[in-house]
Amino acid sequence: MSAADKNVCPTETYAPPGLLADPVVALVSQTASEMVFFTIMRSDPRIRATSPLRRMATGLLGAAIVFWALLSLCAAWHRVGSIGRIRVHFGHDIGDDSVSQVARLYLPLRETLRNISEVGFVTQSQDPDQAMLRYYMAQSMLTPTLVVQSSDRPVVITFFDDDSHLEAFLQSHPFAIRQRLAAGLAILDRKGP
Amino acid sequence: MTLVWTIAALLAPAAAGWFLVRALWPAHPRRGEAFLLRSSIALALGFALASAHFMLWRMACHHLPLLYRFSDCLLLPALAFFAARVRSGFEISRWGGTACLQAVSSPEPTRVASNPCHPMHGRRPDGSTPAFRRIAVAALLIITLIAALAALALSAGYGFREPLGQWDAWAIWNLKAKFLAADGPAWQGIFSRTVWFSHPDYPLLLPAAVARIWLYTGAQSALVPQFIALGFTALVMMLLFGAVHFLSGIVSAGFATLLLCASEIYLYYGGMQLADVPLSLYLLASLCTLAIAGRSDRPASLLLLAGLAAGCAAFTKHEGLVFVVALLPAVFLVGGVSRSRQRSTLILLAGMLPLFLLLATQKYLYPTESYLTADQPSSDAIFHKLIDPARHRLILDTLRDWNFGMHQWKSTSGANPITIPRQPQLLLLLLLPLAGGLRRDRRDRFAIRTSFLTLALCLAGYYTILLIMPYDLSLLLGSWPRYQSQLWPALIFTVFLASGLSGQAPEPAPIVEELAADTATTV
Numbered sequence: 001m002s003a004a005d006k007n008v009c010p011t012e013t014y015a016p017p018g019l020l021a022d023p024v025v026a027l028v029s030q031t032a033s034e035m036v037f038f039t040i041m042r043s044d045p046r047i048r049a050t051s052p053l054r055r056m057a058t059g060l061l062g063a064a065i066v067f068w069a070l071l072s073l074c075a076a077w078h079r080v081g082s083i084g085r086i087r088v089h090f091g092h093d094i095g096d097d098s099v100s101q102v103a104r105l106y107l108p109l110r111e112t113l114r115n116i117s118e119v120g121f122v123t124q125s126q127d128p129d130q131a132m133l134r135y136y137m138a139q140s141m142l143t144p145t146l147v148v149q150s151s152d153r154p155v156v157i158t159f160f161d162d163d164s165h166l167e168a169f170l171q172s173h174p175f176a177i178r179q180r181l182a183a184g185l186a187i188l189d190r191k192g193p
Numbered sequence: 194m195t196l197v198w199t200i201a202a203l204l205a206p207a208a209a210g211w212f213l214v215r216a217l218w219p220a221h222p223r224r225g226e227a228f229l230l231r232s233s234i235a236l237a238l239g240f241a242l243a244s245a246h247f248m249l250w251r252m253a254c255h256h257l258p259l260l261y262r263f264s265d266c267l268l269l270p271a272l273a274f275f276a277a278r279v280r281s282g283f284e285i286s287r288w289g290g291t292a293c294l295q296a297v298s299s300p301e302p303t304r305v306a307s308n309p310c311h312p313m314h315g316r317r318p319d320g321s322t323p324a325f326r327r328i329a330v331a332a333l334l335i336i337t338l339i340a341a342l343a344a345l346a347l348s349a350g351y352g353f354r355e356p357l358g359q360w361d362a363w364a365i366w367n368l369k370a371k372f373l374a375a376d377g378p379a380w381q382g383i384f385s386r387t388v389w390f391s392h393p394d395y396p397l398l399l400p401a402a403v404a405r406i407w408l409y410t411g412a413q414s415a416l417v418p419q420f421i422a423l424g425f426t427a428l429v430m431m432l433l434f435g436a437v438h439f440l441s442g443i444v445s446a447g448f449a450t451l452l453l454c455a456s457e458i459y460l461y462y463g464g465m466q467l468a469d470v471p472l473s474l475y476l477l478a479s480l481c482t483l484a485i486a487g488r489s490d491r492p493a494s495l496l497l498l499a500g501l502a503a504g505c506a507a508f509t510k511h512e513g514l515v516f517v518v519a520l521l522p523a524v525f526l527v528g529g530v531s532r533s534r535q536r537s538t539l540i541l542l543a544g545m546l547p548l549f550l551l552l553a554t555q556k557y558l559y560p561t562e563s564y565l566t567a568d569q570p571s572s573d574a575i576f577h578k579l580i581d582p583a584r585h586r587l588i589l590d591t592l593r594d595w596n597f598g599m600h601q602w603k604s605t606s607g608a609n610p611i612t613i614p615r616q617p618q619l620l621l622l623l624l625l626p627l628a629g630g631l632r633r634d635r636r637d638r639f640a641i642r643t644s645f646l647t648l649a650l651c652l653a654g655y656y657t658i659l660l661i662m663p664y665d666l667s668l669l670l671g672s673w674p675r676y677q678s679q680l681w682p683a684l685i686f687t688v689f690l691a692s693g694l695s696g697q698a699p700e701p702a703p704i705v706e707e708l709a710a711d712t713a714t715t716v
Contacts, residue, residue, distance in 0.1 A: 057628035062448055065621055066336060069451035072616060073343045076457045077350075097355050099363070117379060118387075139388060140357075140368045144375035146387045 102133055105182055106141035109157070112179060112187060118146045120153030122169065124160050134159045151175075153190075160184030195411050198262065202409040205266040210239020212273030217494040230435030233428050234478050234498070241475070241505040242269060244401035245551050247373075251401070252558060255378045257408065265405070330444060337447040337454075341430050344454035348426050351464025352419045358466035365391045366399050366468055367418050373397070373404035374413060384559040393561040396552055398508045399468045418466045425471045426463035429453070429682050432474065436481035437689050440488075440637070449689045452622060458613050459678045468510050469679045475506035476516055477682045480647065483524075483541075484640035484690055493540050500544020508548040512655070512679055517545060519650030520643075527642045568663040575661045584660055591670040595677070596620075622685060625692040637690060644687040648680055 113119060121138055125131040138157060139147040147157070151173055160166050162184050170177070175188035214235040218227075246269060250261045357363040368391050372383035384393045399421075406417045433453055438446035453459065463470045479502035486492035486499060503520055506513030524541060528534025569575060578584060596619045655676050662669055 054628065054630060061621065061624055061628045062444075065448050065451050065455075066333070068617065068621065069340050069455035070336070072455045072457055073340060073347065076347050076460070076613075077343070099355065099357055103357060103363075117382075136364050136390060140363050140371075143368055143371035144379035144382050146382050146385055148387055 099133070099137070102137045103141050105159075105185055106138055108179075108181055109142060109187065113142055113145045113155070116145055116155055118148060118153060120150045120156035121147045122149075122151050122156060122158045124165055126161065156188045156190070158184065158186050158188060195409070198266075198409040199406070201266040202406055205270050206239035206243035207236055208239070208270040209242055209273040210235035210237070212270060212277040213238060213242070214498070216273065216276040216279070217498045219489055219491060219494060227435065227439050229431055230439050230481070233432035233435055234482065234502070236424075237428055237432070237474050237478055238498075238501060238505065240402055241398055241508065241548070243405060244398045245508065245548055247401045247405045248397055248551060248555070251373060251380065252554065255380070256376055262409075333444060333447045337434070337450050340451055340454040341434075344430070344460050345423065345427055347457070348460040348464040349419075349423055351461050352422060352466070355465065356415050356419065358418065358422075358464075359462075361468070362418065362422075362466035365395065366466065367403060367415075369395070369397060369400035370403035370407065370418070371413060373400055374407040381559070384561050392564060393559075394556070394563045396508045396510060396513070397555065398505065399471055419464075422463055422466040422470065425474055426460065429463075429470065429474045429477065432477055432481065433682050433686060436477070436484070436686055440481075440484055441689055445689050449685050452618055452685050453682055455616065456618055456678070456681060457616065458674050459681055461613065462675060462678055467675065469512075469675050472506055472509045472513055473679045473682050475502050475509060475513065476679065477686055478502035479506060479516070479520065480640075480644045480683050481686055483643060484637060484686075486537075487638075487640040488636050492537070496537055496540040497544040500541040501547070502544075503541070504545035504548030507545070508552050510679075512651075512676065515654040515658070516647070516651055517549075519647045519654060523643045523646040523650060527639060527646060565658065565662065569661075570663070574663070578661045579657075584666055587666055588656060588659055588670065591673050595673055618681075622688050625688055629692045631691060641687065641691045644683070644690070648684055648687065651680055 119142070121135055123131045123134045125134070135147070135149060138159070155178075156175060158166055158169060160169070166184050166186060169175075170188075174191045176191050177186050178189045179187045181187070211232070214231050218231060243265065246265060247261075250257055250264070254261075352358070358367070368388065369383050372380050374380075375382075382388065383391075383397075386393070402421055403418045406421070407413050410417065430450055430453060434446045434450045437449040459470070459473075479499045482495050482499040482502060486495035489495055503513075503517050507517050521538060521542065524534070524538050528537060659666065659669055659673075
């Protein structure tokens with residue numbers, strides 16, 4: 001390999017042949033080369049764009065990326081309206097969204113059930129999704145206590161839509177209320193052996 | 194005292210990662226230029242190692258003793274520091290970049306204009322860059338910085354909007370973290386069938402990272418997983434910018450970071466505390482370290498780092514295992530049968546080994562069922578799903594619609610359903626090679642081909658797994674954007690590396706001047 005060959009940078013790009021011969025293309029490229037973003041793209045010696053058309057294309061693409069990034073971020077901020085919410089929630093552990101509202105109900109139970117390895121869980125709701133959310137959230141908030149979907153445990157958590165369902169459950173099952181936390185939500189202890 | 198421990202818990206992994214990367218990063222004239230790149234890799238690996246260390250103790254003792262804290266905060270950084278010191282004694286590494294250095298050390302004035310690799314290209318004869326160009330680059334960097342900060346704030350905004358995160362966060366990852374933070378044998382409830390919905394077989398890097406901090410703070414604050422999620426999102430941005438800057442130049446780095454910042458759904462997942470963002474960080478770290486290794490004459494230590502990052506990916510999510518399964522054959526296939534490439538594959542494998550062993554230990558000590566196989570009625574059912582044209586069509590339609598369609602994506606879970614419009618980032622990314630051409634840098638060829646093949650194999654793996662999943666496919670496909678987000682930063686990096694937009698990075702002028710001076714003195 002000759003010394004001259006060694007000086008050639010190993011990086012090369014494919015350039016479409018003959019485009020420069022077209023005076024219109026050359027004129028457009030020359031004009032576009034003065035564009036701000038084209039200037040940016042050229043300003044880095046590492047950027048290889050061998051033909052004016054290609055340089056124009058890369059410049060426009062760069063402009064598109066910058067434009068899209070700023071536009072999408074602005075749109076996202078507008079959609080989320082996060083600024084106000086950040087002010088509201090900063091420093092608080094749990095927010096006021098529907099999932100957090102369910103989670104908040106279980107907070108007082110964490111200390112009470114800390115030393116119990118397993119508790120039962122009974123729920124009922126007109127909305128099946130809400131019933132599932134109550135169960136999964138109970139497990140999430142009361143971990144490491146295992147929450148089993150069953151009334152066959154010495155300690156059971158009930159989470160009904162209202163107290164009338166809780167009373168009906170107490171009449172048909174041998175449990176006594178240990179602690180009532182909210183409407184339909186209570187910790188029950190099994191009566192007798 | 195709690196505050197001191199918490200600060201120590203945050204600083205110790207950073208120090209351990211820093212010394213580890215220092216030990217494995219070869220000497221290079223542009224080492225300073227790689228500061229951002231090395232810092233982000235160091236932080237990512239440091240926190241992964243701290244999580245692995247936590248898991249080792251967790252599996253060994255039910256009650257974590259005080260000794261654990263000393264081991265975590267002192268032993269890990271000390272070991273890494275020792276490795277860095279030992280390494281510095283042997284550190285004589287030559288890089289492929291020196292060829293370029295030698296070339297420009299005897300500059301030919303006529304070549305400067307035609308050779309964009311030349312450090313003097315685009316500069317005045319005295320070496321300075323025209324003011325308007327400096328201003329243009331500065332403007333781009335300022336825009337990138339503002340966009341990155343806005344993107345992080347947006348991600349945090351999503352997090353504050355739903356502090357408990359999306360379903361995967363509160364019902365899987367943070368639930369596991371609560372088990373891991375528990376004192377006594379109760380932590381083993383993580384593998385109980387009662388919590389089947391949290392997938393007891395999942396790897397535990399992210400929950401261990403959260404539980405570790407909770408252990409030091411003494412309270413299970415929801416702010417900790419939010420903080421960690423935001424940290425990982427920021428690290429991905431830093432790493433992408435640093436890696437593209439190091440390999441392709443600062444302007445390309447700006448555009449690559451802007452593309453990531455424009456990906457609202459990625460920021461959303463970051464804010465929702467999902468493990469897909471940490472996974473994407475480790476995939477990116479692995480591929481970019483592999484690319485940098487391609488430029489080194491002695492790439493063994495960098496390959497080890499790439500393997501370690503791939504191991505971290507496998508210890509983050511099962512999709513990380515898919516990545517590992519894709520990466521190894523890709524390296525093997527692209528490298529061919531040459532002995533050096535076989536050696537590369539082995540070194541990569543050696544890097545993966547520590548976290549692989551940890552994952553294997555978890556699976557061995559606590560065997561649980563995987564939902565992928567547990568609910569399959571029979572092996573015939575898998576075969577029928579594989580050849581069902583309707584399933585293929587459904588997946589392909591989803592891929593097309595998500596990437597090129599005009600519909601909107603709606604979050605199916607979470608307290609506040611969110612609608613994110615389809616975004617043209619992939620189109621913009623695909624236009625890059627069309628606009629800038631393709632690159633023919635011989636040193637990067639291996640990395641580019643390996644990265645593309647790995648990502649393609651990953652996609653093929655995701656496709657196949659979706660195909661055979663024993664659940665409602667249309668519901669599963671609602672998570673497709675999440676799967677794609679795992680590969681998104683790595684794809685941006687690979688396309689920027691492959692496109693002709695980026696050329697060979699020149700060496701910084703001061704070193705060139707020094708070499709030129711040396712040459713002149715010799716002559």
